[in-house]
Amino acid sequence: MSLQVFGMPVSRGVAIGRAVLVASSRVDVAHYYVAADGIEGEIQRLRAARDAVSAEIETLQRELPAEAPGEISALLDVHQMLLHDEALTGATKHWIVERHYNAEWALSAQLEVLARQFDEMEDDYLRERKADLEQVVERLLRHLAHDGAGAPPPIVAQGSRDFAGEDPLVLVANDVAPADMLHFKKSVFTGFVTDVGGRTSHTAIVARSLDIPAVVGAREASRLIRQDDWVVIDGDAGVVIVNPSPIVLEEYRFRQRQSELERARLDRLRHTPAVTLDGERVDLLANIELPDDSAAAVAAGAVGVGLFRSEFLFMNREGSLPGEDEQYEAYRAAIEAMNGLPVTIRTIDIGADKPLDRMSVSELRHEHQLNPAMGLRAIRWSLAEPSMFRQQLRALLRAAVHGKLRILFPMIASLSEVRATVDALARARAQLDESGRAYGPVEIGAMIEVPAAALAIDALLPHLDFVSIGTNDLIQYTLAIDRADEAVAHLYDPWHPAVLQLIHRTIERAHAIGKHVAVCGEMAGDPAFTDLLLAMGLRSFSMHPSRVAAIKQRVLRADTRRLAAQLSRVLHAEQPAVAAAAAFGGSPAH
CATH class of the missing domain: 3.50.30.10 (Phosphohistidine domain)
Incomplete structure (x- = not known):
């Protein structure tokens, strides 16, 4: 149906x-593919887990006290029967052999199939056996999780x-x-x-x-x-x-x-310079998560990396965080892969929907906060963990020897935070001097993603080389909406007049004193906002590499003088999306 x-x-x-x-599942399940030469090993893991659970059940049956109700022994018989049923173990092998699922994933997939079959049974007794099946699978998963071979390749x-x-x-x-x-x-x-x-x-x-x-x-x-x-x-x-x-x-x-x-068709624009009809050059940069993503940025025609989300180096590590040398090698790889083009690396931005696997003392405090999006996250967390923060800064400074590097500090809200980060950077340099390790020059910038930062931009700019507007969080904090919560997702509005005013103010004030400004949030990669951002004077967009060609197409068709003449009309409209469609051409954005 x-x-x-x-x-x-x-x-x-x-x-x-x-x-x-x-x-x-009530048990954390790893999901990964196994290579052809690993299939027999996964089947052996499954077989070993089945034998171990079977032995457990046999032991329980032997040790049942004489006064135990007969139903318990019968229930254990049912579990033993389910454990050796071909519908479970035999079909699970099928997922391993045919789909190359690891044993845990294969078990979960087969449980899903069998659970639906139980739900559709008319007999009440048989239908209730689904709980027994789930308990058997949970036992198997627990054995697989502790067999020492569950790390994904x-x-x-x-x-x-x-x-x-x-x-x-x-x-x-x-x-x-x-x-x-x-x-x-x-x-x-x-x-x-x-x-x-x-x-x-x-x-x-x-x-x-x-x-x-x-x-x-x-x-x-x-x-x-x-x-x-x-x-x-x-x-x-x-x-x-x-x-x-x-x-x-x-x-x-x-x-x-x-x-x-x-x-x-868009792919053919890869190597075309992003220049508007009236001769304005626009830098289209890439957002990346890992050093290997640099290749995709170059292939897409990006003229640099506008946002390297360094926190992804810290994730999926089962409690072992990257040290200074490992970070240095990762940053160096990203910089060298860009062949001399500038790379902007954001310091670790954990918190809210991006937790780390291993929690420090301060992170444990953060984990139990009622509203982590407004708690100890991003630069607040870094400043609360000075040792780890300086470690990252040392790695970044060392990587700067290999190319053009800009360091971006996330969630800056006040001048005191800017000064604290500048001081941490100075301490990191002093430590490198003491150890005799080489380091290069860097530019420093702040993510403008808190309304306070946008409103206090004049106080921040003299202490920075550049700013980058993170529209995702700026919208979230301006409108008091959790952007990860689908219950209020319909209220998340990039076209809200207050949001547009804050973005415009930041671009205008940065240009007034000759400071570089970029947008690295999702608006930068959305063609619905390209004309508006160009009208505001933005000349640096950072987005996922896959969006570069589509945005370049809009840039090539744009006349910034004509767009700028219509800006006031859009910014002061009750419905900016409708006004933008009328002023710049196109249909209203949603």
């Missing part, structure tokens, strides 16, 4: 494929068909944390759907970095969609169609082909 699930579109395009469910390269078989795959989950998204970054998934999330949650941002269609906030998607269902993800409309009819499927396949043709 075909059905539709509605959510929020966060990455455009159409994806068609079979559903791969990352099921939630490197993910298979993008586009590989080794694990996908003949059918494309789409990922369906309740949620995918930003750190976990990195595991899927080079995977075979052609799209994904989550139950929760907002349009500018970090999960959605990293999803866009995959450059695949995605829908978040789809509520019951992971419960309504079954393993191996055919799924169409409409990333433009925010609609997920499950088991579509042949007519609908063909329509979306046609749209897929049209989208591929459009991408190919």
